[in-house]
Amino acid sequence: MQERVSINQQPVLIKRWPSEIPLFVVILVVSIILWIAIIFGTVGIGLIYALFFGLIFFFAHLALIMHLRGSAIQLGPNQFPEIYHRVVELSAKAGLKKTPDAYLFQADGGLNAFATKFFRSRIVTLYTDLLEACGDDTTARDMIIGHEIGHLRSGHLNWQLLTAPGRIMPFLGSAYSRACEFTCDRWGAALCGDPAGAHRGLIILAAGGVYKKNVNVEAYIAQQRTLDTGWLTIGKWLALYPPLSARVDVLSRPGARPYSSWKGPLRALGIMAAFVLIPILIATSIPFVFQPMLREMGVLSNDFGTILSPGLAPQDSFRQPGSDTDGSADPEANSGADGSPATAPSFASVAEMPSPQPAPTVADERLNELAQQCQAGEMQACDDLYNETDFGTPAEQYGNTCGGRLPENTEECVSLVAQ
Structure with missing residues (x-):
């Protein structure tokens, strides 16, 4: 049961980390756009998936809250009163209207603490090993408690459903999370009232209770x-959390x-x-x-960009002469007027073919010679030029079109001239 805090002093105020608010605005805008896309862009189907995964996360969180309330030790006036009163005092100092529920939780050696909420209930959980590591250093302990109260005071647990799409985005959501951690380190330092103690609180998270005094901070x-x-x-x-070495650095140099x-x-x-x-x-x-x-x-017959001769539709890419659009044989296309098999169109001689175009100049001596021979009417030279030049070059196109005589050609040039 959360108790109202009687505020007998001016609440502490701190400046948020510079990037926190801008990142939250970006996350909010991105999330709204994504929610609109999920709802309207998928005709509601995406919303069903979102609801499904939302229920999974809700029941997982429900299991955590049940475990805390049923198995962890709730702090109160009759249960670890010293720690409980520090939670009450620091909550009042931060300006919270109600003291959050506080729990002591054994986590198999974990040095951690976290803040969470369940509907309107606000919860701060302190790991027993972390408090043991703090020992008699109550200022370091207050830094830890103050950091978690800072999450509640800053509203970091609010609007999580609305901003969920933006929060889970790589880089964006993690950048916002890190900014929140820096903000809450400022809360912890302000609430504990001793910069050196706040400094020690983070060192304990890194080194533990035994080695905390021997750490070379620099x-x-x-x-x-x-x-x-x-x-x-x-x-x-x-990363969702900044490196501890960076957090210690920032607390060591206020404003840096x-x-x-x-x-x-x-x-x-x-x-x-x-x-x-x-x-x-x-x-x-x-x-x-x-x-x-x-x-x-x-x-590959001509331009590999379409795998067909210019002018053919893309769906006809692999259609050979004599095939219907579905790839089946076309009897009329494969037979002459008298029913005999049709042959490819040919010319009695090169002289009957259209006039050639000027041969392109090729740096390679052999290819240049083939181009000249192709222009002169040697069809084998045209085929050799086509096969030996790089794709897409003027020389390759020149050979493919039999010296510019047949722009729509898809056959070997030698097969077009009667032998």
Whole structure:
């Protein structure tokens, strides 16, 4: 049962982390757009899936709340009163109207604490091992409690259903989560009233109770520089929590920002760009890699962009002369007027063919010679020029059209002239 807090002092005010509000606005706008797309873009089907997954998360959260209320120890005037009164006092100091329910929870050595809500109930859970690690350092303990109260005071648990689509988006949702953590570290430091104690609270999260006094803080802060690589920068961007070394750094220098440089982000952007560009390059290079093989198989006849002669519709890409649109044989196309098999159109001689076009100039001596011979009327030279030149070049097109004589040609040039 949550109790009302009597506020006998001026509540503490802190400045949120600079990027928190802008990121929340972006998440809100993106979420509204996505909800509209889910509801109207899928004719309501997407909403059914969203409801299904929402119920899964709801019942999972319900199980957590049931476990806390049934198995964890609820703090109160008669249950660990010292810790309970600190929760009450810090809640009042933060400006909360009601004291959140507070629980002591044994988590098999975990050094953590969290804030959550269930309908209108607000809950702060403290792990027993974390309180043991704090020991007699009540200021460090207050830092931990104040951090979780900061989540409630800042409204980080509100509007979760509305903003769910934006929160689960990689990079965007995680960036907002990290900004919230920095904000709540400011709350913890302000509520505990001792910057050094707040500092120790984060060190305990990193080193535990036994080693907390022996930590070289400066070396630990400098450790965050090892994350300044491409892959580890991507990892930081995807993480829901900032590195503890960065959080300690920020508390050590009020108003400062975590260490950053251009090297890691630039490498990270390069890696992500490669994941986009490399598949595109592979996909666009496939036609050129398989062009010779397709020609040998007889699939590629002219322009590989459509795998057909210019003027044919895309659905006719692999239709051969004498085939209907469904690929079945067309008797009329495969027989002459007297019923005898039809033959490909041919010319009695090269002289009967249309006039050639000027031969293109080719740097390669042999290919240039083939182009000249093709223009002169040697059909075998035209076929050789087509087969030996690169796809899409003027020389390849010149050979394919039998020296520019037949722009719509799909046959070997030698087969068009009577032998």
